[in-house]
Amino acid sequence: MVRAGVADGPPHPFDDPISLYLDSPDREWAWLRGVWNGRAQVHDGNWRLYFVVVVDGEPVGMQDVFGTDFDTFGTVGTFSWLGPAARGKGFGREMREAILHLAFEGLGAREAASAAFSDNLASNRVSESLGYTPNGTEWATRLLEPAPIDRWRLTRARWSAHRRSDITLAGVEACLPVLGIPSPAGP
Ligand SMILES: CC(C)(COP(=O)(O)OP(=O)(O)OC[C@H]1O[C@@H](n2cnc3c(N)ncnc32)[C@H](O)[C@@H]1OP(=O)(O)O)[C@@H](O)C(=O)NCCC(=O)NCCS
Structure with a gap:
């Protein structure tokens, strides 16, 4: 996937710096180093979890969820990309719903x-359609050019109103200690 290329023409979706704009093979190596680096820095309350998106047995993209001082704020961020051929087919919404289920329920x-x-x-339509509300704007650069960013937030109450009933989580509780999250059942 990453070797084949994940960014196509403008408007470019990723802010700087990001490995996904590099030429192959630097792109693959930088991307892998980024994933390994994130996995090696899992601490209580601060972590990034990387999930592959698989459709009919084929990897088509990734969906990350990350917590920053999660033990204090209880807030997660998400990051996603699909290969160009997999976009516009509803997968983006599906994978965000799946990762939100893990974040809120798990x-x-x-x-x-x-x-x-x-x-x-x-991306903005996925957020809007899942009940996120606008949370201001900011600026970032992409390929060194400044561009405006829309920010969104989704409260637990609004997620509950949109949550799906057909998503199953497996093995989450065993992972909670390494993320610094108390088990619902207590110590
Ligand atoms: C962002 C991304 C994950 C969304 O996934 P997707 O599978 O393409 O989106 P979906 O097919 O689930 O569509 C979600 C909504 O956006 C709309 N949409 C999708 N592509 C669109 C486009 N090019 N223009 C306008 N609306 C679009 C869909 O109609 C749908 O709206 P609806 O709920 O009203 O029907 C995917 O496009 C992607 O990987 N893009 C490149 C990387 C990226 O932008 N990552 C996010 C960085 S913040």
């Missing part, structure tokens, strides 16, 4: 945040 999040360049219609 990890006990209180809130989820999202952000995308204002011209990233697909």
